[in-house]
Amino acid sequence: MNIAVMGAGAVGCYYGAMLARAGHEVVLIGREQHVQAIERDGLRLEAQQFDEHIGRPHLSASTDPAAVSGAQFVLFCVKSPDTESAGASIGPHLAAGTLVLTLQNGVDNAERLRGVIAREVAAAVVYVATEMAGPGHVRHHGRGELVIEPSTQSEAIARMFIEAGVPTEISPNVRGALWTKLILNCAYNALSAISQLPYGRLVAGTGVPASISDVVAECAAVAQADGVSLPPDIEQAVRRIAETMPGQYSSTAQDVARGKPSEIDHLNGYIVKRGEVLGVPTPANRLLHTLVKLIEDKASGAI
Template sequence: MKVAVMGAGAVGCFYGGMLARAGHDVVLIGRPQHVDAIAREGLRLEAQQFDERIGAPHLTAGTEASAISGAQLVLFCVKSTDTESAGASIKPFLGADTLVLTLQNGVDNADRLRGVIANDVAAAVVYVATEMAGPGHVRHHGRGELVIEPSRSSESVAHALIAAGVPTEISPNVRGALWAKLIVNCAYNALSAITQLPYGRLVQGAGVNAVMQDVFDECVAVAQADGVTLPPEIHGAIERIAQTMPGQYSSTAQDVARGKRSEIDHLNGYVVQRGAALGVKTPANRLLQTLVRLVEDKAHGAI
């Protein structure tokens, strides 16, 4: 199978690397510094069970969307803020039968992408802790499961992922699973970003658990008002994250640390937006969104 990864950051490099390691032909589309490093030395995939460099012929990299040509599967891993623009950039190079699998934070990316391209689009819920440790170097901290929305090609893609060592399941309630992940992200991401603390240390702070509970309650209220069926295990998910990934910094924290704009408007900000539309008050989420945006604006000289 030929696979293209659009937006080859930590998540895209991990899953692309796993598929290439299993013998699929993978092209990573990312930033020049990563592409150059991969062209020189291959992708370093530092996982929990192995530390390998993966390169040609099964793994290559480029900076242009045209590299997608001929791919049967596209792992769409761009930031939520770039969904429409990235979708438009790949549209001319997609084959009629190409499946585009969205591996993104937030709950509405697949729907937004369907408004841009005519291809089969399936949402995936991603449960993995990764970071880019340097150009062409992805470090895996834990987990790696995918939950995929049913589509014409989902079953064959799931089999390929499982064979590549990626636990994968197809679920008819991906919307509920996306919301469950959104709720966890809303509880952790902003607080980790503001404090620049990993999850395990973050939850030791005085009052943190109460704030997380406030965020959780607001998110659940919005989800229920929006007709979302949440999985029953959502109630213990927040506590488990700190236990299973104590050293992990949120993606929002990583963006803030690098001086980049984060996806906060598609996390806590999305809950605020949907809450306003549905008549559900979300003061805790609004405060966290505002604080992260203030940190970002300060770093960019906007205030």
Template sequence: MKVAVMGAGAVGCYYGGMLARAGHDVVLIARPQHVEAIMREGLRLDTQHFDERVRVSASIEASAVKGAELVLFCVKSTDTDSAAQALAPYLDGDALVLSLQNGVENAARLRELLPQEAAAAVVYVASEMAGPGHIRHHGRGELVIEPSTMSEAVARAFVDAGVPTEISDNVRGALWAKLVLNCAYNALSAITQMPYGKLVQGEGVTRAMRDIVDECLAVATADGVTIPGDVDAAVRRIAETMPNQFSSTAQDLARGKKSEIDHLNGLIVRRGEALGVPTPANRLLHVLVRLIENKAG
């Protein structure tokens, strides 16, 4: 399969690298420093089970997506519109654009912006860019994807590449389940600059997380969303399975970058206002992260 990864950061490099390692024709569309390192030395896949350099194509240009059957769309939610517009002139008509992003609105937005088929995926992976062209994997890696014309082939490709993948008719609910996890952990990890395992050991943290999660579930119920599984168990499992992971929001703030907080706790606040559900805990986290962003300029 010919695959393009738009926004090859920590998530895109992990999944694109795993597919390339399995023999697929992958091009990573990334920032110049990563592209230079990848073209010179290959992509370093530094995982819990192996540490290898994978030969893969890389480019800074959106035009590199030409000919791709599958596009892994991995940009920040704040960049969805601009990245989709950059890709649009070069996408094949029958390409599948698979959103591997935080938040619950990106796939719907892609369907508004692009004539090609777009589908959502829920991503559960702990990874970071440890340096130019160097992806470090801290744990997990499974995907949940929604049905599409290519879903069976895509799921099979990922599974064969060592990525547990399932197809679900309730990806909206699964996206909300991931949103709840992000709301519980991301802002707190960002404000404290602490990894998940250490974060949850703080006095009063699990109770505060309980308040955050309760607000998210109240908003989801009011919005008619059915969240699958045991949410409380999933929240606990994050700290257990990803103890050394800093949230993507924490990584963004540490680098002085704008985060996706508007699409995480901020979304809960907006939907809560629209639906008449109070969200004081999520509002406070949203305000604090935005203040830190503004302070950093």
């Protein structure tokens, strides 16, 4: 396949590199410093089982959203606040029949993207621990599985990912899976950002497990009020994150450490907003959202 990755950060680079490594033609669309490094040296994928540079002829990079032109399949991996603007930038260049698969945090990105592009959009839930270790260098800490929404191409896409070494399943309840991922993010992201600790050390902190339980209980109550079907083992799934990704810092922690705006409005902030609409109190999520916003506002000079 010809594949474009819109938003070549840690997640986009990891999955793009895995597909290129399997022989697909992939173009990564991202920031100039990463594009220059990838075009010069290839993308370094430092995984748990291998450490390779992946480049031409299968992998290229560009800063131009028009590079999606001709792609049969687009991985949409931008930050949640950028969904509409990034979607509008690629929309005019998408070929007829192109499927856009959203690999993003939050639960409403696919719906928002459908509002700005006239192509088929499907949602995916991502469970992977990655980071950009430097320009053109993605480091994989663990996991990597995908849960994707049924679509006209879901069978072929799932097979493509599986053959590339990415565990993938098709689920009729992607909404529930997206909410499960949202709850995991709400449980860990803000606390990791505030403390600047990886998950394994974070959960050893005084009062942290109880605080995480409070956050998860609020999220589950909002989900129930919103008619979302969650798996019965949500608390076990939350505990498993620290066990399977002990060295991982949340994406929010990475953004805060670099002085960049985070996705917190689409994580704990989303729970707060939906709770207000549905009449569900969310004090633990509100406090975490407020603290991360304070850190961001201080860094930006807003306060």
